[in-house]
Amino acid sequence: MNEKAEKKSLLKNPSFQAILTSLICIALGLLIGYIVLLIINPVGAGEAIKTILLNFLSRSSHPARMKALGNTLAKTAPLLMCALSICFCYKVGLFNIGAAGQYEAGACFGLYAALAWHMPWFVCLLIAALAGAVVGAISGALKAYRNVNEVISGIMLNWILLYLTNMMLNKVKDPASPYTLKLASANKAALIPTAGLNAMFSNNKTVTLAIPLAILFAILIWVILSKTKFGYELKATGYNKEAAMYAGMKEKQNIIVTLAIGGALAGIGAAFLFLTGYQEWSTTQTSVPGMGFNGIAATFLGGLHPIGTIFASFFIQSITDGGALINKSVYPSQISDLISSIIIYLCGFVLFFKFALNNWIDRGSKKKEVSKVTGKEIKADDASKGGDK
Amino acid sequence: MGQEYAIEMVNITKRFPGIIANDNITLQLKKGEIHALLGENGAGKSTLMSVLFGLYQAEEGVIKKDGKEVKINNPNDANDLGIGMVHQHFKLVQCFTVLENIILGVESTKGGMLQMEEARAKVMALSEKYGLQVDPDAKIEDITVGMQQRTEILKMLYRDNEILIFDEPTAVLTPQEIEELMQIMKNLRAEGKSILFITHKLNEIKAVADRVTVLRRGKYIGTVDVADTSKEEMSRMMVGRDVNMVVEKKPAKTGDVILKVEGMTVASKVHANNAVKDVSLEVREGEIVCIAGIDGNGQTEFVYGLTGMEPLVDGKITLCGEDVSKSSIRHRSTHGMSHIPEDRHKHGLVLDYPLEYNMVLQRYFEPEFTAKSGFLKKKEIRAYSEKLEAEHDVRSGQGPITIARAMSGGNQQKAIIAREIDKEHKLLVAVQPTRGLDVGAIEGVHRHLIEERDNGRAVLLVSLELEEVMNVPDRILVMYEGELVGELDPKKTTVEELGLYMAGAKKNVTVNANTSEIEESEVIDNVRSGKEEA
Numbered sequence: 001m002n003e004k005a006e007k008k009s010l011l012k013n014p015s016f017q018a019i020l021t022s023l024i025c026i027a028l029g030l031l032i033g034y035i036v037l038l039i040i041n042p043v044g045a046g047e048a049i050k051t052i053l054l055n056f057l058s059r060s061s062h063p064a065r066m067k068a069l070g071n072t073l074a075k076t077a078p079l080l081m082c083a084l085s086i087c088f089c090y091k092v093g094l095f096n097i098g099a100a101g102q103y104e105a106g107a108c109f110g111l112y113a114a115l116a117w118h119m120p121w122f123v124c125l126l127i128a129a130l131a132g133a134v135v136g137a138i139s140g141a142l143k144a145y146r147n148v149n150e151v152i153s154g155i156m157l158n159w160i161l162l163y164l165t166n167m168m169l170n171k172v173k174d175p176a177s178p179y180t181l182k183l184a185s186a187n188k189a190a191l192i193p194t195a196g197l198n199a200m201f202s203n204n205k206t207v208t209l210a211i212p213l214a215i216l217f218a219i220l221i222w223v224i225l226s227k228t229k230f231g232y233e234l235k236a237t238g239y240n241k242e243a244a245m246y247a248g249m250k251e252k253q254n255i256i257v258t259l260a261i262g263g264a265l266a267g268i269g270a271a272f273l274f275l276t277g278y279q280e281w282s283t284t285q286t287s288v289p290g291m292g293f294n295g296i297a298a299t300f301l302g303g304l305h306p307i308g309t310i311f312a313s314f315f316i317q318s319i320t321d322g323g324a325l326i327n328k329s330v331y332p333s334q335i336s337d338l339i340s341s342i343i344i345y346l347c348g349f350v351l352f353f354k355f356a357l358n359n360w361i362d363r364g365s366k367k368k369e370v371s372k373v374t375g376k377e378i379k380a381d382d383a384s385k386g387g388d389k
Numbered sequence: 390m391g392q393e394y395a396i397e398m399v400n401i402t403k404r405f406p407g408i409i410a411n412d413n414i415t416l417q418l419k420k421g422e423i424h425a426l427l428g429e430n431g432a433g434k435s436t437l438m439s440v441l442f443g444l445y446q447a448e449e450g451v452i453k454k455d456g457k458e459v460k461i462n463n464p465n466d467a468n469d470l471g472i473g474m475v476h477q478h479f480k481l482v483q484c485f486t487v488l489e490n491i492i493l494g495v496e497s498t499k500g501g502m503l504q505m506e507e508a509r510a511k512v513m514a515l516s517e518k519y520g521l522q523v524d525p526d527a528k529i530e531d532i533t534v535g536m537q538q539r540t541e542i543l544k545m546l547y548r549d550n551e552i553l554i555f556d557e558p559t560a561v562l563t564p565q566e567i568e569e570l571m572q573i574m575k576n577l578r579a580e581g582k583s584i585l586f587i588t589h590k591l592n593e594i595k596a597v598a599d600r601v602t603v604l605r606r607g608k609y610i611g612t613v614d615v616a617d618t619s620k621e622e623m624s625r626m627m628v629g630r631d632v633n634m635v636v637e638k639k640p641a642k643t644g645d646v647i648l649k650v651e652g653m654t655v656a657s658k659v660h661a662n663n664a665v666k667d668v669s670l671e672v673r674e675g676e677i678v679c680i681a682g683i684d685g686n687g688q689t690e691f692v693y694g695l696t697g698m699e700p701l702v703d704g705k706i707t708l709c710g711e712d713v714s715k716s717s718i719r720h721r722s723t724h725g726m727s728h729i730p731e732d733r734h735k736h737g738l739v740l741d742y743p744l745e746y747n748m749v750l751q752r753y754f755e756p757e758f759t760a761k762s763g764f765l766k767k768k769e770i771r772a773y774s775e776k777l778e779a780e781h782d783v784r785s786g787q788g789p790i791t792i793a794r795a796m797s798g799g800n801q802q803k804a805i806i807a808r809e810i811d812k813e814h815k816l817l818v819a820v821q822p823t824r825g826l827d828v829g830a831i832e833g834v835h836r837h838l839i840e841e842r843d844n845g846r847a848v849l850l851v852s853l854e855l856e857e858v859m860n861v862p863d864r865i866l867v868m869y870e871g872e873l874v875g876e877l878d879p880k881k882t883t884v885e886e887l888g889l890y891m892a893g894a895k896k897n898v899t900v901n902a903n904t905s906e907i908e909e910s911e912v913i914d915n916v917r918s919g920k921e922e923a
Binding site: 227228229230232233235236239240242243244245246247248249 | 696698717718719720722723728730735736737738739740741742746750751753754759763764765767
């Protein structure tokens with residue numbers, strides 16, 4: 001009886017709930033992904049899902065594994081920054097779907113500063129942050145003063161920034177390809193230092209300070225939100241804008257500041273990718289980079305908690321990379337994106353499962369109460385329920 | 390008793406997780422009677438009605454219509470049984486006419502075309518029969534609250550409902566409109582309709598009801614004949630203890646002017662014209678001034694202008710000798726103004742914050758609660774919250790860490806009052822501080838207001854409750870369509886007179902110099918004598 005009560009309270013514990021529902025989402029995503037694979041070609045389905053999950057672990061040698069892990073980590077850092085951007089804004093009641101555009105702004109001005117002005121990496125990083133902040137602040141100002149939904153202005157800015165970036169970076173691109181110049185040859189000082197981290201990952205030079213810095217940002221965001229006066233005001237504004245105004249907070253200013261900070265985080269995210277030399281910007285791309293959108297999934301999968309976001313970002317990046325390893329002779333080449341996007345899509349269902357879980361707990365306790373009052377055999381009821389679990 | 394019951398709810402029990410909302414409740418409505426359902430907030434009235442309308446299913450108990458057991462699974466079943474309800478908040482389509490609203494959902498059609506003439510004839514006949522004056526072609530947004538309510542009643546009658554439920558129907562009406570409604574209810578009874586009248590106003594029960602069923606905390610307390618039961622007895626049944634119905638207070642000892650408002654004009658958010666027009670008033674140390682009026686006559690906007698939540702179009706506000714007309718909300722709050730807001734969910738609390746965070750909502754930035762580094766001093770916040778909770782008897786499930794949303798309305802309000810009173814202030818602006826509270830809690834709020842006054846604070850009370858307006862303040866200012874139309878002395882005036890002012894039927898010029906209409910010179914004399922003391 002006592003043990004059961006403990007079980008109940010554990011189920012009601014919000015952190016436990018967050019982790020549990022995230023795991024349910026992952027499991028369900030994998031299941032649906034598996035079913036899709038089965039439908040396309042039943043022969044390699046099991047193997048493919050294993051490849052997605054194992055990602056770098058599926059490599060044959062240890063050095064190869066570490067190198068692949070390094071690649072995943074290098075891309076986790078920008079994803080984490082985008083997720084933090086969305087998470088931070090979400091806590092203040094804003095849905096920052098414009099993170100993708102802010103990320104583009106970061107890429108645009110970060111790379112431009114590196115390639116056109118030959119700035120060192122930290123200056124490029126600051127410029128990227130500033131660019132993202134400005135784009136975020138535009139959405140923020142529109143929201144605060146004209147009540148324009150930040151989702152609408154964010155999506156529109158995503159496209160505006162995409163073509164602005166293509167146009168700007170066209171000036172610093174490699175004449176032979178649509179890609180921007182390689183930092184390693186054009187401006188070495190703009191590469192984020194590896195600080196020896198590359199040694200641990202089979203000399204993978206894309207493993208840089210960006211990774212520990214991103215984790216530091218996650219901790220910083222968590223501290224700001226939960227421990228400071230600034231966080232108190234921002235969250236109050238997010239929960240109840242009217243009450244924030246009543247209490248004399250500058251709620252309009254808070255909205256702009258929040259989106260500007262969110263923008264800065266996403267801008268830094270872009271710098272964390274493009275200033276590692278991991279890849280170059282393609283000036284002919286016609287779609288908004290997925291990083292900002294995957295950040296949404298990482299935010300929800302991370303239980304809307306900055307620290308949880310760290311793990312969620314790594315997981316999502318890992319299955320995305322794992323998807324690329326699927327045997328292309330068995331499945332069409334689009335399969336990797338399809339499967340990882342199904343899983344990412346399901347990650348967005350965290351809140352739904354949380355709701356369902358709470359409903360289920362409530363119903364359970366109600367049932368118990370009824371049986372108590374009506375004098376049914378409680379013990380038998382409990383025993384059968386205990387068996388269920 | 391040999392008399393048939395129109396509807397019976399026998400031994401109804403309805404549970405929610407952690408609470409029994411209806412515990413073995415029996416409600417028997419006789420044919421052709423007005424039966425009052427009395428209980429405080431949270432007594433289980435709404436749940437019982439939801440069971441009757443099939444919105445909830447009772448775990449135990451049966452519902453009988455004319456002695457036969459019936460099953461009500463959804464509101465349509467209830468409608469088929471002839472049960473209709475006038476909700477507290479009307480369910481009317483604003484941009485439709487009265488007639489269109491009445492027939493909504495039961496339109497008679499021929500080949501897909503509306504047959505309005507038929508409907509109009511039936512509505513007009515009903516209107517005449519029961520004395521329900523409406524203009525069938527007026528749009529809802531253009532008519533008075535009273536007429537909107539009559540439209541709702543006609544809606545029930547148009548559907549040939551035999552059992553009519555009125556849910557707190559008088560909350561939004563003027564005394565005169567209440568009078569009219571009572572007459573309408575009597576007419577309906579005379580025509581054989583059975584009426585269930587949900588209220589917590591004892592005067593109204595005394596005025597129209599035949600019998601009353603009292604609920605308290607989900608339990609059935611009893612059903613009694615109204616004629617043989619005094620108001621005090623009913624109140625005791627409802628609250629479970631003796632309630633002090635009269636507010637006791639010493640004469641006011643007024644001092645300096647704390648708040649001076651001159652010519653305040655505030656724009657309206659919904660209309661093109663101003664919601665508050667050229668309002669001037671003074672509140673002194675040690676007095677309670679009440680702004681009375683029917684809901685929606687500019688009181689809300691006046692408070693917004695006063696507290697800084699809306700900019701002024703024109704006018705000047707002087708607080709403790711300082712011109713704060715253009716100051717921020719924070720400046721006014723830290724320079725002597727405390728504000729118990731009208732809507733505690735919208736403004737008063739961050740519902741998803743724990744209680745302790747809400748307790749410091751007006752003071753979190755002070756050095757006492759925030760370190761120089763910008764970090765919150767959580768220990769101090771916790772201690773302060775615990776102190777306020779103890780001093781003001783704020784009850785909650787888990788103390789300071791209780792999420793405000795999980796607290797009862799009364800305790801939420803207590804928390805707000807504790808916060809606003811404990812903060813340093815000279816002026817307390819209390820807007821409908823007893824809204825939605827039960828009798829016991831109301832008593833406590835009134836005691837606090839009087840205490841504030843006796844401690845030399847200036848109190849500006851905005852209230853819609855007549856009983857509160859008559860008992861608590863030292864002076865009454867009546868607001869009608871954004872203007873102050875009269876100043877009354879609560880000791881000398883009557884509810885009827887107050888009602889005439891609230892309805893705009895009477896005005897006097899002593900408050901607003903530019904109000905030219907004078908309808909009753911006698912009133913002015915009456916009022917002037919009251920004004921001279923101030």
